[in-house]
Amino acid sequence: MEDLLEQIICDRIEILSNARFDETPHEAKELNLNMKDILDRMDEESKVAMEQFWNEWVMQSAVENRYLYLAGMKDGASVLALIL
Numbered sequence: 001m002e003d004l005l006e007q008i009i010c011d012r013i014e015i016l017s018n019a020r021f022d023e024t025p026h027e028a029k030e031l032n033l034n035m036k037d038i039l040d041r042m043d044e045e046s047k048v049a050m051e052q053f054w055n056e057w058v059m060q061s062a063v064e065n066r067y068l069y070l071a072g073m074k075d076g077a078s079v080l081a082l083i084l
Contacts, residue, residue, distance in 0.1 A: 009070050013062075 021028055035054075039047050 006066075006070075009066060009073065013066060013069055 039050060042050060
């Protein structure tokens with residue numbers, strides 16, 4: 001049951017992330033251009049290190065966001081149970 005809940009939460013986070021991206025295409029494009037500009041000015045070793053750091057940061061962020069979303073769902077369910 002917990003695996004199903006986790007999958008539902010992961011799917012919902014992806015839906016929300018995609019919706020957010022669709023709402024802010026200009027900002028996302030600007031961020032990508034800024035990142036490309038920064039990476040283009042780096043030597044190859046620094047570029048690889050930055051890309052590795054960026055990937056690790058994104059993965060860690062995803063784990064934290066999933067945790068916060070799940071905690072929020074549990075908090076909401078607890079409040080609902082108290083109300084009912």
